[in-house]
Structures are given as C-alpha cells and as structure tokens.
Amino acid sequence: MSKPCLLLVDDEERILRSLAMLFRAHYDVVATTDGVEALKVVRSRPVHVVVSDQRMPAITGVDLLRQIRDHSPRTMRILLTGYADLAAVEASVNDGEIFRFLEKPWDALKLQDAVAQAADIAHAEFAEPIRVAPPPEAIVAARVLVLDEDPSTAMLVRGLLPPSCAITIATTVEAALARLGEAEHAVILAELKHGSDDVIGALKLLKQANPHTLAIACSSLRDGRLLIDLINQGQVFRFLPKPLGRELLRRALTAALDRHAQLAHDPQRARRHAVEAPREVSLPSRVMDYFRRIRENARQKAAS
Amino acid sequence: MNASMSSLPPVALAPAPPGDLAALIAPVPPLTPACTVQQAGERFLEPAVAGLLSLPIVERGRVLGCVTRHELMMRVYMQPYGRELHARRPVTALMNAAPLVIAVDSAIEAAGQLIGARIQSPITEDFVVTDAAGDYVGMGVVLDVLRALEARVGEHTRELESAYRRLKASQNQLIQSEKLASLGQLVAGLAHEINTPLGYVQNNVEMVRNHLPAAAETLAAYAGVLDAAGGDDATAAQSAQRLDDALAAFDPALCGDLASLLDDTLHGVHQIADLVASLKDYSRIDQARSENVDLHGLIESALRIGGHLLRRRDVQVRRQFGEIAPVTCAPAQINQVLLNLIGNAAQAIEHDRGIIAIRTQASGGYAMIAVQDNGKGIPPDVLPRIFEPFFTTKPVGQGTGLGLSICQQIVQAHGGRIAATSTPGVGTRFVVALPVAGRSGARA
The missing domain is CATH 3.40.50.2300 (Response regulator)
Structure with a gap:
C-alpha cells in the first residue's frame, strides 16, 4: 500500500516545515502556503487528508475546506487553528463539515492519531467506487x-x-x-x-x-x-x-x-x-x- | 371673623399635590364692597394678615378688586388730611379693579410666569386665587411663590446634576466596554499570533528531542566501530552491526533538517518574545506620561499587535518615517490611537492590493503621524460625523462607534489634533498631530 497523501496548508512556512517533518515518514506530504495551489493539488491527485490553518490572507481555512469538499468529497478535512473564534467554529461545522477541529499549539500524538484515522477512512473510500446518489x-x-x-x-x-x-x-x-x-x-x-x-x-x-x-x-x-x-x-x-x-x-x-x-x-x-x-x-x-x-x-x- | 379665619387650616383648601399653588394659599376672609377705607386699614393691622400686601374685595364669591397696603399708606395715611378725606369712603374707591388672579390648580411655574409678567417692582401687591368657577378661594403671597420656585429650581438643579453624574458614569462604562471589546479582539488576534509560532516551536522541540537518543546511539556506535578497529573480527562485525542498526533509526542527513528546525524554533521564540514585549507596551495602564517617547517605536508596536488585522488581507505597510523628536505622552494611550487607526485602515480595504502608508514628520513643535489607506473611503456625508460618539457605519454589534471618539479624546487630552480626509473609492488619511513638549508645553 502506497503512502497516503497528506496536504498541509498554512500561511506560516515554519508550521509547514514542522508538520512535514512530523508526517513525512508515513505520508506523502504536500505542503503549500497558498489556498489556490491547494485546490490545484486536490484536483490533480487523490488527497486523503488535508490539514489547514483557519486564518490565512487570501482565504479562510473553512472556505478552503468547503471548496476542497466540493472538488474531492472523499478527502478528510481537519482544521488546525491558533484561535477558535466562534464564527470559525460554527462555519467549520455548517460549511466545512470537518472531521476534526484541532488547535495550535497542537499535541503531536493527538494530531498524528487524528490524521492516521482520517487517512484510513479516506484510503478505504478511495478504494471503493463512487456510488450514485440514493433514490429520493x-x-x-x-x-x-x-x-x-x-x-x-x-x-x-x-x-x-x-x-x-x-x-x-x-x-x-x-x-x-x-x-x-x-x-x-x-x-x-x-x-x-x-x-x-x-x-x-x-x-x-x-x-x-x-x-x-x-x-x-x-x-x-x-x-x-x-x-x-x-x-x-x-x-x-x-x-x-x-x-x-x-x-x-x-x-x-x-x-x-x-x-x-x-x-x-x-x-x-x-x-x-x-x-x-x-x-x-x-x-x-x-x-x-x-x-x-x-x-x-x-x-x-x-x-x- | 378673626377666630374663624385662624381656625381654618390652610391645607384644607389645598387638595392639589404639595408644592403646587394650592399649598401656598392663605384663606383670608375678604373685604366686602360695603367696607370703608377705615375698616380696610384696621384689617391690615390684624396679625393674621401681617404678611399680606393686599386684601381682596369680594361680593358673592366674585372678586371685584384688591386694595393694597401700599395704596392705603400713600393715598390715605401719609397724605395730609388723607384720613379725613378718605376714611369713610367705600374701599372700592381705592381698589385696583384688575388685580392678578390665578387659578387654584395652576402649577407653581405657571404662577411664577404670570407674576413675573404682571407684578412690578417694588412689589406692592399679592395675588388672588380663584377656583375653577372663578370664585374667590384665598390670597397668594408673591414672595411665597418665589421661594417655592427657588426650591423647585434647586431641586431641578440637583436632578440635573445627578442625571449628569449618571450619564458621565455610563459614558465611562461605555468607554471601558469599548476598551474591553477592543481588548477582546486584541486577545483573539494575539492568541493566533502567539499560538502559530508556539505550534511549530513545541513540535520542533519535541521532534528534536525524540531524535536525540537515536543520534546519541549513532555517535556511540561510530565510537564503537573506531574502538573495535584494532580488535578481533567478531567485535568488529558486532560494532558494524550496531552502527547499521543505529543508522537505520537515525540518518545523519537528518542533522541538517534538525538544525533548520532549531533555527525555526529560535525564530519562533523571538517572535513570541517580540509579541509579549509589544503587549507590555500596549498594556501599560498607568495614565502617567513619559518623556522622550519614540513614536516610531509605538508605531512598530501597534503594527505588531495589529499584525493579524493586516495579514487577513495581505495588506502591505509602507513606512515613510521622517525625523521627529521624542514626544512627551502617555504611550499606552497613543498606542491605542495608533492601533485603532491601523485597524480601521485595514478594515476599509476590501481588495487584494491593500497598502497602508504610515508617514511621520515634524512641523512647528508638533510630531505628525499620517495613516493612509487605499481602501473604500468614507462618503462625504459621513466624514464630518466620524468622531461623534456612538456614530458607526458598522453593523449592530460590531462596533460601539466609540473608537474614533476615544481617539479624539486622547489626542485632545495631549494637546494635539486629529483630522481625516477621504475620497470614496480612493482611500482615507488620518493625521494625528501631537505637541512634542506634551500638553503643558504646548500651552506655554
């Protein structure tokens, strides 16, 4: 089984470096500071898990995760944010339908667990054919x-x-x-x-x-x-x-x-x-x- | 007649609320038209009417007029042969047929107005009080009304004073809650600002720490290989195996990665230290003024604390700092002004090419700071009102409308001025001018 793909999005490159180092042994890590770039990645290849920051200059994490959901519904979405303002949390439920809401500074084990669980779920889903919508x-x-x-x-x-x-x-x-x-x-x-x-x-x-x-x-x-x-x-x-x-x-x-x-x-x-x-x-x-x-x-x- | 008058308690005629005219009425038995000037003079000598300037002449409840003490004195008693000429004449001959008549249900203020309009100086007359049907009720003393009015004015003044105090207190409360609201936003921003470096610092340190035993084992294995170099084959093979195992767990190439993780960590720690230092600048709650405050330092501090506001839209900051002397001011307050202006500028920018230019220059004993954005601008009808307390264009709940009003208060308390110019669609510029020598210096 090939390594699952983990997409990291954060406007702080040092966060990306740190996270990439944490995950690169077990994941095919793609990291970007740019939301548009992140969407391109999701369209071009299967991405099992995305971990995104919330506050970014061009796009909020919730917005990005919602767009990723539209392009790649099987990708599991995790929000990793430095400050949980209520509006962001509400939007992450209602618009982002996220798998986990995690906060910085993060607990490495907890983050690794969440990503691993998400990767397993996504891996199983990518292996199955997409089913047609249920009858109304x-x-x-x-x-x-x-x-x-x-x-x-x-x-x-x-x-x-x-x-x-x-x-x-x-x-x-x-x-x-x-x-x-x-x-x-x-x-x-x-x-x-x-x-x-x-x-x-x-x-x-x-x-x-x-x-x-x-x-x-x-x-x-x-x-x-x-x-x-x-x-x-x-x-x-x-x-x-x-x-x-x-x-x-x-x-x-x-x-x-x-x-x-x-x-x-x-x-x-x-x-x-x-x-x-x-x-x-x-x-x-x-x-x-x-x-x-x-x-x-x-x-x-x-x-x- | 005297007995009946004194036994009549004045309150019996005063059903109206206390303080109104009814409470001031003296139910004086009136003179009749048949009464002579002589009899009228005698009535004036009775102690019960000692406080009255005039007596009413009433026939079947109707007030015909009033005769005054003053008139009797001037026309009768002080004139030569006055008593002989007038004593037996009816009192109606000397009466004022149009005395001041006030309805019993009048308010003190209304009575006061009538008295002011009608009675002349020196005061020689009191007034007649009648009921709703126009029938005689009693006499009112002008001085009593004036005293009651004075008491009422004092009461109003006290009410006004207490209302003013309440207003002042609630204004302070609002200013406090505006401070708290901006503190809330500040904390939100700062939490994010600090948690980001804290995130990678913590993670990096953990990773380095986790790799450290493996790195130490690799070094020990190398040392073992060196030690075994002169020994037997079995020992050499054993130490080579140990080194292989160690290298499987720790690739020395990782050292480069770990070094860069530590570089990032140091950077992050400095960033956190900077933020904490800025916060300390900002939160100096002491109202005391400091001399020699470096405004450029305050600007940098405000930019750091407001960093998240700027990054939200990737706004560029352009500094054009001139030579300005250190200023005497309350740094925490000026910081609040700067943060407010920078925050407003960032909020005004709704596109991706946002620029905030901050210029400083010295001019005639003033240090000038201009904060200019290329945001949406302020419409001309709104611009003159932006410093008004509670004026806001933000949706309900998103601003108290006190931000700029407090800025203006702070700047004015420093003896300075704040002004704004704006072109819709082009941008807005706020200029703050602070006297270099502080408030007292500016006055001197």
Whole structure:
C-alpha cells in the first residue's frame, strides 16, 4: 500500500516545515502556503487528508475546506487553528463539515492519531467506487426526533417537513433515547441547553452508538469550546443558533435527511463520522442501557 | 371673623399635590364692597394678615378688586388730611379693579410666569386665587411663590446634576466596554499570533528531542566501530552491526533538517518574545506620561499587535518615517490611537492590493503621524460625523462607534489634533498631530 497523501496548508512556512517533518515518514506530504495551489493539488491527485490553518490572507481555512469538499468529497478535512473564534467554529461545522477541529499549539500524538484515522477512512473510500446518489423516496419516510423543552421547536420542524416524515418529540434525554431505541431515526434536533440533562454527553454517546443518526444541535449558548468538543467527539452535523431561523433550519434538515439517505444507501460512508472517545459523560446506568439497545439495533440493521 | 379665619387650616383648601399653588394659599376672609377705607386699614393691622400686601374685595364669591397696603399708606395715611378725606369712603374707591388672579390648580411655574409678567417692582401687591368657577378661594403671597420656585429650581438643579453624574458614569462604562471589546479582539488576534509560532516551536522541540537518543546511539556506535578497529573480527562485525542498526533509526542527513528546525524554533521564540514585549507596551495602564517617547517605536508596536488585522488581507505597510523628536505622552494611550487607526485602515480595504502608508514628520513643535489607506473611503456625508460618539457605519454589534471618539479624546487630552480626509473609492488619511513638549508645553 502506497503512502497516503497528506496536504498541509498554512500561511506560516515554519508550521509547514514542522508538520512535514512530523508526517513525512508515513505520508506523502504536500505542503503549500497558498489556498489556490491547494485546490490545484486536490484536483490533480487523490488527497486523503488535508490539514489547514483557519486564518490565512487570501482565504479562510473553512472556505478552503468547503471548496476542497466540493472538488474531492472523499478527502478528510481537519482544521488546525491558533484561535477558535466562534464564527470559525460554527462555519467549520455548517460549511466545512470537518472531521476534526484541532488547535495550535497542537499535541503531536493527538494530531498524528487524528490524521492516521482520517487517512484510513479516506484510503478505504478511495478504494471503493463512487456510488450514485440514493433514490429520493428514502428521504420522504424518514423519522426526525426533536429534543427540546420548548414545544415551538417541534412545531417549527413539523411545518418544514413533508407530512410523510414522522416527528418524535421528547423533552428529556431519557425519553429521547427510549424512542431512539424503538426505531431508527434519521435526524435528531437537540437543544443543548437543558435544565438538568447532559444533552451534549448524550449526543456524543449517540454518535458512537449509531453513526447513522445525524445530529443537528441548536442553542442560544454560543460557546466555541463546547462546539469543538461536539465536532471532535460528537460529529455534530449542523449547529444552529437559537432563536431558530426557518430557512436555516429547513436547509439543515434537508441536508441531514439527504446525508442519512446516502448513509443508508452506502453504509461505509458512516466511517467518515467516526468520533474521538469523549472525555467523560455522566449519565445514569438506565440511560446507558438505551445506548446499548440503540447500538445493537444499528448493528443488526447494518448486518441485514 | 378673626377666630374663624385662624381656625381654618390652610391645607384644607389645598387638595392639589404639595408644592403646587394650592399649598401656598392663605384663606383670608375678604373685604366686602360695603367696607370703608377705615375698616380696610384696621384689617391690615390684624396679625393674621401681617404678611399680606393686599386684601381682596369680594361680593358673592366674585372678586371685584384688591386694595393694597401700599395704596392705603400713600393715598390715605401719609397724605395730609388723607384720613379725613378718605376714611369713610367705600374701599372700592381705592381698589385696583384688575388685580392678578390665578387659578387654584395652576402649577407653581405657571404662577411664577404670570407674576413675573404682571407684578412690578417694588412689589406692592399679592395675588388672588380663584377656583375653577372663578370664585374667590384665598390670597397668594408673591414672595411665597418665589421661594417655592427657588426650591423647585434647586431641586431641578440637583436632578440635573445627578442625571449628569449618571450619564458621565455610563459614558465611562461605555468607554471601558469599548476598551474591553477592543481588548477582546486584541486577545483573539494575539492568541493566533502567539499560538502559530508556539505550534511549530513545541513540535520542533519535541521532534528534536525524540531524535536525540537515536543520534546519541549513532555517535556511540561510530565510537564503537573506531574502538573495535584494532580488535578481533567478531567485535568488529558486532560494532558494524550496531552502527547499521543505529543508522537505520537515525540518518545523519537528518542533522541538517534538525538544525533548520532549531533555527525555526529560535525564530519562533523571538517572535513570541517580540509579541509579549509589544503587549507590555500596549498594556501599560498607568495614565502617567513619559518623556522622550519614540513614536516610531509605538508605531512598530501597534503594527505588531495589529499584525493579524493586516495579514487577513495581505495588506502591505509602507513606512515613510521622517525625523521627529521624542514626544512627551502617555504611550499606552497613543498606542491605542495608533492601533485603532491601523485597524480601521485595514478594515476599509476590501481588495487584494491593500497598502497602508504610515508617514511621520515634524512641523512647528508638533510630531505628525499620517495613516493612509487605499481602501473604500468614507462618503462625504459621513466624514464630518466620524468622531461623534456612538456614530458607526458598522453593523449592530460590531462596533460601539466609540473608537474614533476615544481617539479624539486622547489626542485632545495631549494637546494635539486629529483630522481625516477621504475620497470614496480612493482611500482615507488620518493625521494625528501631537505637541512634542506634551500638553503643558504646548500651552506655554
């Protein structure tokens, strides 16, 4: 097996030299300070993993990663940034759909792990033929779970989805997990701020239990740190600020249902949503049982 | 009559809120039209009306007029035979048939205005108070109204003073929050500026450290080969094998790479040290002025701290520094001004050929700093307003609109001036002129 290709993009050449030295033993490293050059590389050869800086003169990292996604959807995208401003973190979720959000100064082992995992996933994907898009009817019958103490969220979702989509409403994590254990849901829309439940911890475990269910997080909490965790450990699919905008929510739901249909059609792609082990999640054991059930259901479904 | 008057508490006639006219009314029993001048004179001597300048003449509630103490004195008592001539005449003969009449529900201020317009100096008359139907209620004393007015003015003054203090405090708070907001942006920028070199410095040091044991082992293996040179074949073969193993783990060619990693590391450490030094310059919160401040140093420091603003669009900075003497100023404040101007200039540039020119020159005891950009410029209708507090063209939440206003305050506090010229589509130029000798020197 030839070395996977790792593309490094940063406006500071010394970062590139340093990273290249770190990775060149195991990767075919291409490094550039220029976003346009990076796009050329992605178009001209298979690139398994791209690690990009966020703040660069001509283009932001999120912008670059979004364009790379359009040109080479199988390339795994990692953002490596010196400062996590909230706008960048949000955009990296919603526009960049990145695999990991890592910060400078980086932990070499963690970075190497993330790149290695990303390279494995991309390697497997590049080896497979590209599958055609799934039939649209898959979207029509999907289930969406809304986890929010505020009933208006579910009403908004109901108004945006076709009547054929089933909407499950839950106001506690436990109730949500019980319903998720009963039936496969395509999308969970969850308000992060909950009176007593650890919604964030639950979303992280849920992604481990069933990577096919896509999470749309929404909250009036605007906390970059929390969101970075949700990317790395929860592979949250979209983040929407509250109050919810109709159009943004509609687009996020459509994209999530589309992606879920793709995953159902081509289950291998769920690998792309692999997560870091969460640091710690405190949930009662009863709740952990639900996760086991969800995981088993997901396995059986994958096997059948 | 006297008894009934004194038993009537004045407040009984004052249903209006305290402080209004009703509270000042003296419910004086009026004179009747049948009353003689003599009787009127006697009424004036009663202690209960000692404070009144005039008495009303009322018939069935209607006010016919007023007779004044002054009139009685001048026309009756002080005239020769005045008493003989007038004493038995009806008091109406001496009355003023058009006295000042004020409605009972009037505010003190309105009464004050009427009094000011009608009463002449010296004050010889008080005024009549009537109810909504125009019927007599009592007498009002001009002096009481004036005193009440004075008290009210004092109250207003105190209210104004406290409102002014509140405003001043909230202005200070806003200035503080503007400082905090710009500090927030500064921290964001600096975190990025520092984390970038820190990233490669840390990584490089780790890599060098990880290679070090292998490099040491390679050297030891070479030494072993040299030692074994004179020995037996088995030892030589063993040490050759050790060297081969060591070389597999560490290629001496790597030394060149490691050296350049260390060069980068040193560069990065210097960069971090520079940034920290600039930050120290910037954060000197002491308001104290320093003499002999090198403005060029302040400019470089502001450029370093604002570096991320410039790099965002790859803006070129052109320095055209002239000979300027060291200036007496508060360096932290001037730094704030410069950083603000450089930040604004960078934000105004929306294309990829951005240039910010910073020129300095001396002129007539002033050090001049010009910051010029080739950005989008400021429309002529906006330009005169840019130093106004809270004026902003940025979207809500992206600027307090205090930045330039604070710049102006700082520069003016230094005895200097700040001005802007701009051509839309071509660029904007800000000029700051600071007196070399500082504020007191400029005055002298």
